[in-house]
Amino acid sequence: MSCERSLEVIEKTHGVCRVTTQAVSNFLQGQAFVTAQITAAGAMHFEFVKVTGERDVYASMFRCSGVGCTQVKDPKTNKIQTSCPAAQCNMTCEVGGPDESCTEFVSSQIAQVGTKGPGVELDDCHFGECAPAGARAHVAEGSVADFALRNESIFQESTYILAGFYGVLVLVVICLALALYYGLSEYYSLKSCEHMVAGLAPAHLEPVPTVLTFDQVGYTLKDRTILKGISGVAPAGEILAIMGPSGSGKSTLLDILSMKAKSGRVSGQIFVNGQPLKASFKQNIGFVAQHDMLLPTLTVMESLMFSGLLRLPQRLTMAEKTQQVLNVLHELQLVHIADSKIGNEVKRGISGGEKRRVSVGMELVTSPHALMLDEPTSGLDSYNADLLVQILMDLAQARKTAVVMVIHQPSATIFAKIDRLLLVCKGETVFSGSGHDVQPYFASIDQPIPPACNAADYLIDLLFTHNMKKEEDLRLTLEAGRVAKEERGSVASKLEEGAMAPGAGADNPEEDDDAPRSLADVFAESPYASQTQREVEAQREPVPPLRQDSSSSTPRSRPFLLKKASSLRPLPPTQEEVKVEKEARVSWLLEVSVVSQRMFKDMLRKPTLVVTHLMACVYFGCLLGLLYFQIEMDGIAAIQNRMGIFMLESLFLAFTSVSALPLFWLERPLYIHERSNRYYGTLSYFVAKVFSDLIPLRVLPPFLMSLTSHYLVGLRGGMHFFTYSLVLVLMTSIAATLNLIIGMLTRSIMSGILIATICMIHLILLTTIFVNFDTMKVAFFRGLRYVSFFNYGYEALVVNELAGQHITNFNIPEGTVVLRSLGFHPDFLYFNTFMLFAYLMAALGTAYLVLCFCVKERR
Numbered sequence: 001m002s003c004e005r006s007l008e009v010i011e012k013t014h015g016v017c018r019v020t021t022q023a024v025s026n027f028l029q030g031q032a033f034v035t036a037q038i039t040a041a042g043a044m045h046f047e048f049v050k051v052t053g054e055r056d057v058y059a060s061m062f063r064c065s066g067v068g069c070t071q072v073k074d075p076k077t078n079k080i081q082t083s084c085p086a087a088q089c090n091m092t093c094e095v096g097g098p099d100e101s102c103t104e105f106v107s108s109q110i111a112q113v114g115t116k117g118p119g120v121e122l123d124d125c126h127f128g129e130c131a132p133a134g135a136r137a138h139v140a141e142g143s144v145a146d147f148a149l150r151n152e153s154i155f156q157e158s159t160y161i162l163a164g165f166y167g168v169l170v171l172v173v174i175c176l177a178l179a180l181y182y183g184l185s186e187y188y189s190l191k192s193c194e195h196m197v198a199g200l201a202p203a204h205l206e207p208v209p210t211v212l213t214f215d216q217v218g219y220t221l222k223d224r225t226i227l228k229g230i231s232g233v234a235p236a237g238e239i240l241a242i243m244g245p246s247g248s249g250k251s252t253l254l255d256i257l258s259m260k261a262k263s264g265r266v267s268g269q270i271f272v273n274g275q276p277l278k279a280s281f282k283q284n285i286g287f288v289a290q291h292d293m294l295l296p297t298l299t300v301m302e303s304l305m306f307s308g309l310l311r312l313p314q315r316l317t318m319a320e321k322t323q324q325v326l327n328v329l330h331e332l333q334l335v336h337i338a339d340s341k342i343g344n345e346v347k348r349g350i351s352g353g354e355k356r357r358v359s360v361g362m363e364l365v366t367s368p369h370a371l372m373l374d375e376p377t378s379g380l381d382s383y384n385a386d387l388l389v390q391i392l393m394d395l396a397q398a399r400k401t402a403v404v405m406v407i408h409q410p411s412a413t414i415f416a417k418i419d420r421l422l423l424v425c426k427g428e429t430v431f432s433g434s435g436h437d438v439q440p441y442f443a444s445i446d447q448p449i450p451p452a453c454n455a456a457d458y459l460i461d462l463l464f465t466h467n468m469k470k471e472e473d474l475r476l477t478l479e480a481g482r483v484a485k486e487e488r489g490s491v492a493s494k495l496e497e498g499a500m501a502p503g504a505g506a507d508n509p510e511e512d513d514d515a516p517r518s519l520a521d522v523f524a525e526s527p528y529a530s531q532t533q534r535e536v537e538a539q540r541e542p543v544p545p546l547r548q549d550s551s552s553s554t555p556r557s558r559p560f561l562l563k564k565a566s567s568l569r570p571l572p573p574t575q576e577e578v579k580v581e582k583e584a585r586v587s588w589l590l591e592v593s594v595v596s597q598r599m600f601k602d603m604l605r606k607p608t609l610v611v612t613h614l615m616a617c618v619y620f621g622c623l624l625g626l627l628y629f630q631i632e633m634d635g636i637a638a639i640q641n642r643m644g645i646f647m648l649e650s651l652f653l654a655f656t657s658v659s660a661l662p663l664f665w666l667e668r669p670l671y672i673h674e675r676s677n678r679y680y681g682t683l684s685y686f687v688a689k690v691f692s693d694l695i696p697l698r699v700l701p702p703f704l705m706s707l708t709s710h711y712l713v714g715l716r717g718g719m720h721f722f723t724y725s726l727v728l729v730l731m732t733s734i735a736a737t738l739n740l741i742i743g744m745l746t747r748s749i750m751s752g753i754l755i756a757t758i759c760m761i762h763l764i765l766l767t768t769i770f771v772n773f774d775t776m777k778v779a780f781f782r783g784l785r786y787v788s789f790f791n792y793g794y795e796a797l798v799v800n801e802l803a804g805q806h807i808t809n810f811n812i813p814e815g816t817v818v819l820r821s822l823g824f825h826p827d828f829l830y831f832n833t834f835m836l837f838a839y840l841m842a843a844l845g846t847a848y849l850v851l852c853f854c855v856k857e858r859r
């Protein structure tokens with residue numbers, strides 16, 4: 001198309017003018033623009049529509065035709081003045097309602113304006129005539145061309161500026177992604193540190209010998225006792241193995257020793273090198289979860305560097321951090337696979353045993369004073385399990401670290417290596433002491449471990465059958481009627497709950513003198529128990545115990561467990577400790593940069609999601625572009641088609657934003673693990689998440705869609721295009737953030753998607769196109785228009801496209817009037833855009849708060 005803005009009229013030209021005739025402009029009251037059409041023969045038609053009413057819209061139409069009209073162009077201002085001395089006007093008042101001023105105007109002024117008076121003077125006219133490129137040549141030959149007339153050019157100068165602006169934006173985003181991808185990668189590959197020699201630990205990371213002592217640790221969850229007065233010592237440089245049948249409370253004990261947030265009540269005392277446990281000690285604990293929490297797309301080196309960059313003290317240089325990672329790679333025998341990807345079930349990477357070692361390495365990088373491992377050998381073959389335990393033993397000895405590990409059923413080789421053993425059954429201590437004392441102890445209680453059998457297997461079997469036997473004995477006792485009728489109910493219910501532990505009867509010995517003695521009872525009275533207790537006492541410095549909780553009860557009345565249980569609350573950090581911790585932490589900006597870099601890297605290494613989003617949006621833009629190719633501003637179809645396009649685009653973007661929900665869901669366990677292990681703060685993760693999710697998935701795709709559909713459909717150009725794509729980007733970002741919030745709050749991915757879909761449907765429903773809020777009888781429901789971001793977005797889109805547009809061949813030729821009559825607010829474009837911004841900010845704020853308070857580790 002090419003457009004003509006000169007005075008020369010090829011066939012007929014359309015324009016917008018300001019009315020200067022006093023009588024008319026008075027009547028228009030500010031709506032002083034009329035749409036005009038002038039033909040080559042000097043005939044002119046112009047019309048205006050005066051709109052009155054707020055809720056009920058009334059339109060009064062004023063149409064004039066004039067002959068012998070003249071146009072004069074002011075060369076200085078370039079404005080065109082038009083004069084029609086003999087205009088014939090007629091007026092339709094009160095279309096849809098009363099307008100007294102119109103009736104009065106008709107009777108007093110119209111005759112003068114139309115026939116006798118000075119005619120109608122129009123000023124500041126903006127005429128334009130557009131035609132397909134080939135039409136000009138046709139005109140030159142003097143024949144009349146059948147032009148497709150348009151109100152506006154689809155290519156304007158400002159469009160090119162905006163296209164350039166967006167082009168630069170896209171380039172910046174691509175450069176940013178590439179910079180993030182390659183930014184720190186030189187430190188992430190083994191090649192880059194070939195010049196470094198393993199073994200030279202940075203001075204700040206000298207080992208600190210640590211002895212961990214725990215005394216009378218108990219745990220109660222909703223009136224159910226899970227742990228009862230467990231005591232033990234994890235000496236520096238040794239491994240304390242916690243063993244027991246499934247459900248005996250091993251992981252619970254490890255959680256407590258690792259200072260994990262527990263939902264139940266924890267009692268007892270924990271000492272570190274004889275001092276009561278301080279809250280600040282958490283940062284010196286390394287915790288290796290039962291399942292590997294690793295990002296499959298990263299290499300081994302990158303994973304360890306991620307931990308090192310975020311958790312090693314700020315004062316360490318990058319070279320020192322890399323050195324530390326290199327040392328850990330050597331210690332864990334991972335150098336040969338340093339640049340291999342972790343992998344997962346879909347894309348195979350390193351082996352299971354290697355993954356376990358990487359998980360351990362992620363913690364060892366920080367040189368923790370105490371290392372806690374939950375079943376580190378589970379799922380490994382005996383070679384890899386032995387190798388891992390041997391590595392752990394060497395590390396513990398070299399670094400003088402207290403290592404505590406839960407182990408399910410170790411091989412004979414591993415069992416023989418265990419320095420100290422804590423055997424638990426149904427939350428009670430069955431044995432606690434040196435690994436060498438296990439055989440003599442069980443021999444002393446008439447349960448000798450057969451020499452040909454794996455001691456670990458034998459002990460687990462023993463505890464299991466002992467449990468079964470004890471429960472069976474109690475059942476028989478009940479049947480024989482030896483328990484009073486009223487007592488029967490309580491015992492039976494205890495059995496059902498599974499709370500009846502071996503030796504449970506010993507809580508009330510006088511009630512059941514003949515009850516079989518549990519292994520826990522037997523151990524509590526053995527010299528090994530006293531020995532453990534002495535070791536615990538020996539490790540404690542003579543300091544007053546932690547806050548005593550008067551409400552806590554004595555767990556058992558036996559010599560080994562005589563002391564009163566106190567609530568376990570670590571001492572709050574002193575101001576000095578807070579200062580030291582603050583100084584040690586890496587800066588917030590570095591945290592955001594490292595975390596977002598990893599997110600981008602992950603996204604680029606499995607680009608399916610981004611590519612699918614981009615392709616889907618471009619495809620949909622093309623589809624709409626072809627369906628509505630170059631639609632005219634003609635007749636009612638002009639309104640229908642445009643409203644259809646915007647609704648389809650909004651729906652498409654809202655529903656494709658659901659991907660934010662499963663995306664967070666898959667990341668959730670990793671986030672919880674890393675957050676609780678102090679890799680980064682919640683705000684750092686959130687900012688990185690917003691940055692890495694919004695830009696590639698919620699900004700680029702809708703922008704590309706708007707770009708495609710805009711040119712194909714022939715929507716309004718210039719600033720209107722900018723507003724159009726901005727509104728689509730804002731709507732997509734809001735929808736994605738709302739889905740993110742739902743993903744954070746729901747416990748199941750399927751219900752999350754269902755809830756998200758239902759919420760989206762409700763928000764879509766509350767859009768003016770589906771419901772005219774002004775006609776609602778209940779005031780409350782009228783207020784719902786402010787709830788839906790969809791309503792703001794959709795209204796902004798249609799107003800941006802239709803307000804002020806002239807519609808040909810339609811009895812309401814003003815887009816503004818049509819919008820008003822449909823319940824839209826043509827003057828709310830900026831308000832709606834601002835509200836979308838505000839909505840997005842509020843949604844992001846809510847998402848952050850939900851992440852802070854609802855997505856927490858509570859075990």
Ligand SMILES: Nc1ncnc2c1ncn2[C@@H]1O[C@H](COP(=O)(O)OP(=O)(O)OP(=O)(O)O)[C@@H](O)[C@H]1O
Pocket residue numbers: 221226244245246247248249250251252253263408859
């Ligand atoms: N948050 C919780 N909610 C409900 N029950 C819990 C919770 N935490 C622990 N338990 C219960 O406490 C008992 C001990 O659990 P724990 O996970 O510590 O056992 P475990 O010895 O580590 O078992 P496994 O070897 O099978 O992992 C179990 O009966 C478990 O059901």
